[in-house]
Amino acid sequence: MLAVLTAPAIGRRADSTSLSPLTSLTELMDPSLRLPVEQSLAARYSEWVAEALDEIQGCFLITDPDIAGHPIVFASRGFLAMSGYSLEEVLGRNGRIFQGAATDRQSVMEIREAIREERTLQISLLNYRKDGTPHWILFHLFPVFGVEDGRVAHFVAVQVPIPRRSRCLRSLAENRHEGGTGRFLVACRNEFRSDYKLGCNPVVELFVDVDNRGKLCLLFLAIFGSSCFLFLESINNKFVSWQCYQNYGSSSTLFHLLLVGLEAEESRHATEQEKEKACDAANSILSTLAHYSKLTGRVISDKRRSEAGISAINSSLVISLGRIKQSFVLTDIQLPQMPIVYASDEFLNLTVSIRTPASFLCYSRHEVLGRECWFLNGPDTDADVLHQIRQSIQAEHSCTVRLLNYRKDRSSFWNLFHISPVRNASGKIAFYVSVQMDENAKSNEHGLSPHMRQLGVVGAVKVAVRSLSMCAGPSRR
Amino acid sequence: MAPVGHVESECTLQRESTRTERCKSHQVPNCITNIYHLGKSIQDDDVLGDLPCSEARSHSLLDILLLSQWEDHALKGNLRYDVSTCQMKIVSGAKKFIAQLNENWNLNTLMDFEKKSFQARGPCCFSDVKPHREDLLICVTFGEKEGSELVSSSILPKDGVLVIANANPVEYGHIFLVPYDVHKMPQLLDKRVLGLMTQIAAEVANSSFHIFVDYDGSESMDHRGFQASYFADPLPVELLPSIPVYGNLLSTGIYIGEVADYTLKALVFVSKNFNKTVQVVGEICAYLCDNGSAFSLLISDCGKKVFLFPQVRAPFRYKLSAWECGGYFVYDTQSDFNHVTESYICSLLASVSLDAHNFKTLKQQCCTAVSKFMI
Numbered sequence: 074m075l076a077v078l079t080a081p082a083i084g085r086r087a088d089s090t091s092l093s094p095l096t097s098l099t100e101l102m103d104p105s106l107r108l109p110v111e112q113s114l115a116a117r118y119s120e121w122v123a124e125a126l127d128e129i130q131g132c133f134l135i136t137d138p139d140i141a142g143h144p145i146v147f148a149s150r151g152f153l154a155m156s157g158y159s160l161e162e163v164l165g166r167n168g169r170i171f172q173g174a175a176t177d178r179q180s181v182m183e184i185r186e187a188i189r190e191e192r193t194l195q196i197s198l199l200n201y202r203k204d205g206t207p208h209w210i211l212f213h214l215f216p217v218f219g220v221e222d223g224r225v226a227h228f229v230a231v232q233v234p235i236p237r238r239s240r241c242l243r244s245l246a247e248n249r250h251e252g253g254t255g256r257f258l259v260a261c262r263n264e265f266r267s268d269y270k271l272g273c274n275p276v277v278e279l280f281v282d283v284d285n286r287g288k289l290c291l292l293f294l295a296i297f298g299s300s301c302f303l304f305l306e307s308i309n310n311k312f313v314s315w316q317c318y319q320n321y322g323s324s325s326t327l328f329h330l331l332l333v334g335l336e337a338e339e340s341r342h343a344t345e346q347e348k349e350k351a352c353d354a355a356n357s358i359l360s361t362l363a364h365y366s367k368l369t370g371r372v373i374s375d376k377r378r379s380e381a382g383i384s385a386i387n388s389s390l391v392i393s394l395g396r397i398k399q400s401f402v403l404t405d406i407q408l409p410q411m412p413i414v415y416a417s418d419e420f421l422n423l424t425v426s427i428r429t430p431a432s433f434l435c436y437s438r439h440e441v442l443g444r445e446c447w448f449l450n451g452p453d454t455d456a457d458v459l460h461q462i463r464q465s466i467q468a469e470h471s472c473t474v475r476l477l478n479y480r481k482d483r484s485s486f487w488n489l490f491h492i493s494p495v496r497n498a499s500g501k502i503a504f505y506v507s508v509q510m511d512e513n514a515k516s517n518e519h520g521l522s523p524h525m526r527q528l529g530v531v532g533a534v535k536v537a538v539r540s541l542s543m544c545a546g547p548s549r550r
Numbered sequence: 551m552a553p554v555g556h557v558e559s560e561c562t563l564q565r566e567s568t569r570t571e572r573c574k575s576h577q578v579p580n581c582i583t584n585i586y587h588l589g590k591s592i593q594d595d596d597v598l599g600d601l602p603c604s605e606a607r608s609h610s611l612l613d614i615l616l617l618s619q620w621e622d623h624a625l626k627g628n629l630r631y632d633v634s635t636c637q638m639k640i641v642s643g644a645k646k647f648i649a650q651l652n653e654n655w656n657l658n659t660l661m662d663f664e665k666k667s668f669q670a671r672g673p674c675c676f677s678d679v680k681p682h683r684e685d686l687l688i689c690v691t692f693g694e695k696e697g698s699e700l701v702s703s704s705i706l707p708k709d710g711v712l713v714i715a716n717a718n719p720v721e722y723g724h725i726f727l728v729p730y731d732v733h734k735m736p737q738l739l740d741k742r743v744l745g746l747m748t749q750i751a752a753e754v755a756n757s758s759f760h761i762f763v764d765y766d767g768s769e770s771m772d773h774r775g776f777q778a779s780y781f782a783d784p785l786p787v788e789l790l791p792s793i794p795v796y797g798n799l800l801s802t803g804i805y806i807g808e809v810a811d812y813t814l815k816a817l818v819f820v821s822k823n824f825n826k827t828v829q830v831v832g833e834i835c836a837y838l839c840d841n842g843s844a845f846s847l848l849i850s851d852c853g854k855k856v857f858l859f860p861q862v863r864a865p866f867r868y869k870l871s872a873w874e875c876g877g878y879f880v881y882d883t884q885s886d887f888n889h890v891t892e893s894y895i896c897s898l899l900a901s902v903s904l905d906a907h908n909f910k911t912l913k914q915q916c917c918t919a920v921s922k923f924m925i
Binding site for chain 2: 174175178179182186189396397398471495496498499500519520521525526527528529531532533535536537538539540541542
């Protein structure tokens with residue numbers, strides 16, 4: 074007689090300490106992000122939207138691609154319950170914290186591409202809870218566009234758990250393969266006749282699941298003493314592979330590791346019902362957001378308007394630019410007022426008042442975007458230098474100058490200013506990037522001079538803007 | 551080549567003497583080089599470690615250094631053309647191959663560079679560096695300390711990698727990475743050099759940064775350099791799924807897969823511990839070199855993924871470079887650019903691909919190679 078142990082009975086989570094959580098959860102979000110993250114939803118959908126979203130059943134996250142690091146700005150109660158995290162542990166972090174060692178990298182790339190291309194994606198994904206255990210979910214991602222500017226306001230990620238379906242398939246398999254386990258034991262004896270001591274009866278667990286190619290297979294786990302054997306048999310009765318794990322310590326650790334391994338190696342497919350569930354949740358969330366966005370006037374929709382006022386900077390570019398930790402802005406020079414279409418966090422910090430730093434009196438992103446790029450200049454800024462900059466822009470050249478600029482409190486500072494044209498994949502100039510550096514703040518960090526750091530910014534921006542996902546952008550020249 | 555910071559040592563004059571004595575002096579006169587010392591800490595085994603190359607992390611020092619040196623080089627007018635003026639497009643079709651129209655680029659420029667560089671038969675000597683002094687951006691070498699550091703010096707280290715700008719770039723930041731050693735002739739595709747290249751990729755830590763090398767299987771070009779470039783988007787081959795050939799990241803730490811649905815039969819090696827990848831890839835490259843087979847390598851995903859494109863070597867057949875194997879094609883005429891189709895590219899890839907039998911042999915060879923390193 075075989076003793077069949079079911080997975081929960083072995084204490085699947087007994088040794089969860091052997092698989093420690095994959096993120097350092099003592100580290101919460103970057104404090105400088107706190108305000109933008111907390112205000113992200115309220116600014117567009119009003120303060121009441123959080124309550125309305127809490128009433129929607131299901132697990133979902135909302136992220137803001139305009140904030141550096143593309144952080145989570147909302148997590149539903151269902152999500153927190155499913156993942157085991159608290160709200161504080163999740164807000165301000167990027168969605169990749171739920172991925173882990175066995176998450177399929179191909180799927181991660183597909184998600185990245187969907188974000189880059191600002192489109193909807195539905196994909197099965199292996200995620201990890203706070204305690205380190207993996208679980209499969211159907212991941213449904215969709216963008217929400219601002220109607221006025223055509224830019225992505227937020228991404229919503231709905232998650233529907235996909236449970237193991239081995240139990241219901243087991244009887245099916247057993248019916249079709251009577252004596253499967255018996256055959257397995259015979260094979261064991263044949264394989265291991267002399268090599269292993271098979272004195273005791275093995276403890277056997279049978280799994281039925283689907284392999285990478287969607288074929289049903291039977292997985293046998295047999296424990297002989299301290300050794301464990303894993304057998305894989307495809308549905309047409311051929312043994313396809315086996316692996317032996319020896320001396321892994323306690324058997325519960327071993328089962329845990331193997332179950333993780335099994336979970337990780339397979340892909341898991343969602344049923345139609347699960348996909349529908351995801352779509353329904355997505356629609357509820359979308360209509361809630363659309364409804365509340367009317368309160369602030371910053372209306373959203375699930376479709377991007379084809380005509381956009383200011384040149385559309387797509388969210389993947391914003392994410393790439395967010396990696397550049399220096400003060401810089403991108404300007405669209407096609408429009409006569411030469412508005413700023415992107416400003417880095419460090420640019421905003423550059424304008425912090427020095428007299429009363431505690432007040433953090435500096436420009437906010439909303440005060441800067443759309444504003445003409447000369448707004449840092451003031452009464453004593455040298456007109457000749459400004460003329461030099463304008464001439465470089467006319468000639469499509471870059472230039473480096475030193476000019477007097479003003480902070481929000483009207484105190485002045487000397488700005489080492491470098492401006493350069495940036496072309497997109499069409500080969501035409503899409504923007505100008507200007508990099509600022511406060512002369513007093515300059516130093517040779519890590520052996521790199523300030524001017525070199527500025528050029529590094531230009532290089533990074535040029536690479537990012539060259540992306541083909543920008544093809545929809547401006548190319549009027 | 552621009553000085554990046556404070557000059558720490560003085561320039562010394564080159565001694566007039568015999569070749570061997572000149573080789574002992576590592577000075578390139580009147581030339582201040584930025585030397586990047588790779589830290590030791592990156593060597594560690596990283597099993598459950600890093601997640602895919604992060605987008606949230608800021609640019610690494612080496613990344614900023616390469617970008618800034620390149621941009622500075624370009625601003626000084628040292629490149630033949632501005633590659634960002636070249637139009638790009640996605641070729642319509644499922645594979646999303648990328649085509650670039652670049653009227654200034656042609657294959658010959660690459661070959662000229664190699665002829666200029668690699669005449670030396672003996673250990674690399676710094677008179678060999680002179681033709682490239684204008685285009686020398688930085689030098690990378692193994693450092694002694696835990697962390698990486700950047701110093702300025704007129705004395706080049708005795709071994710390392712010279713980073714030289716390609717004046718005919720295929721993309722932004724197109725550079726040659728030339729390994730050298732004053733004491734011996736570097737074997738181009740040995741594990742040490744592969745390890746160094748992978749470490750550089752990991753240190754740059756930018757998923758746009760790709761390193762390639764092409765080996766054409768013939769005896770005459772025994773010194774082919776590595777190249778690297780920044781591609782804003784992943785190359786088409788990187789987006790394709792793979793069919794497992796060996797292992798998985800959890801249990802064996804290294805995964806070898808066959809790229810699915812690609813007319814050029816290719817393998818991908820994935821591991822978070824790039825020492826493992828280097829060992830295996832090094833073995834396979836040695837095997838291919840011994841058999842006189844041609845191939846290209848592409849190191850991507852910050853050193854975690856290596857693509858191997860084995861190619862059929864034929865005297866007058868068009869041989870593909872690694873970025874072409876990856877799905878990125880450069881055309882120098884408007885009509886070629888306009889009329890390129892996915893089916894044409896697929897047949898081009900198929901024409902250099904190994905046949906099924908030889909590819910199977912190669913896969914078996916990979917499994918053998920890996921099992922040597924798995925305890």
